[in-house]
Amino acid sequence: NAGVxxxxxxxxxxxxxxxxLQCAQDMNHEYMSWYRQxxxxxxxxxxxxxxxGITDQGEVPNGYNVSRSTTEDFPLRLLSAAPSQxxxxxxxxxxxxxxxxxxxxxxxxxxLTVT
Amino acid sequence: AQSVTQLDSHVSxxxxxxxxxxxxxxxxxxxxxxxxxxxxxxxxxxxxxxTSAATLVKGINGFEAEFKKSETSFHLTKPxxxxxxxxxxxxxxxxxxxxxxxxxxxxxHLIIQP
Numbered sequence: 001n002a003g004v005x006x007x008x009x010x011x012x013x014x015x016x017x018x019x020x021l022q023c024a025q026d027m028n029h030e031y032m033s034w035y036r037q038x039x040x041x042x043x044x045x046x047x048x049x050x051x052x053g054i055t056d057q058g059e060v061p062n063g064y065n066v067s068r069s070t071t072e073d074f075p076l077r078l079l080s081a082a083p084s085q086x087x088x089x090x091x092x093x094x095x096x097x098x099x100x101x102x103x104x105x106x107x108x109x110x111x112l113t114v115t
Numbered sequence: 116a117q118s119v120t121q122l123d124s125h126v127s128x129x130x131x132x133x134x135x136x137x138x139x140x141x142x143x144x145x146x147x148x149x150x151x152x153x154x155x156x157x158x159x160x161x162x163x164x165x166t167s168a169a170t171l172v173k174g175i176n177g178f179e180a181e182f183k184k185s186e187t188s189f190h191l192t193k194p195x196x197x198x199x200x201x202x203x204x205x206x207x208x209x210x211x212x213x214x215x216x217x218x219x220x221x222x223x224h225l226i227i228q229p
Binding site (some may be wrong): 041104109 | 126149151157158159160161163205216218219220221222
């Protein structure tokens with residue numbers, strides 16, 4: 001199993017540009033989520049999905065859009081990039097939302113810089 | 116609602132001495148609790164988890180943590196630090212209700228002195 005994969009690893013955008021961060025998992029996990037990591041802030045939840053066709057907002061959803069058309073893929077779209085979105089983005093997946101305690105598996109991260 | 120407080124942003128210990136990373140939580144539900152480690156420029160790796168079974172949880176690389184409900188704490192310990200333990204450590208809570216995502220503490224940077 002490849003686990004959770006993310007592309008690209010690094011990206012530089014200009015203010016106002018749009019792009020999509022890709023995330024895929026091959027473990028047949030129902031639950032997938034996106035986090036951003038900023039210095040001294042830990043990880044904050046952006047959006048999550050409990051299954052194909054179902055998404056919801058997390059703690060910091062503004063400026064981001066998601067969709068979940070398949071179990072495997074959960075792309076994160078930046079609609080109009082802003083310098084405040086400079087961050088490291090992590091995708092994660094786990095087996096179930098109903099059963100607490102199932103660990104989340106994290107991808108390697110995407111380092112995004114917006115100039 | 117749930118929250119996590121990691122009481123120290125930085126902890127420095129000498130190699131071979133014990134490690135203590137402190138974490139307090141609050142949760143409206145019986146929580147699941149995790150410790151993750153992140154080495155520089157790497158993703159997050161699960162160290163250990165508590166899911167309402169044994170209150171003393173053993174993890175990888177000699178780490179363990181004890182769930183104390185009366186103190187709402189989940190401190191991470193290791194008897195003897197190794198240079199390879201230098202990393203960022205995150206205490207995380209997941210409750211059964213609401214968004215069902217993880218709530219992360221702000222992290223503790225562990226420094227190992229030779």
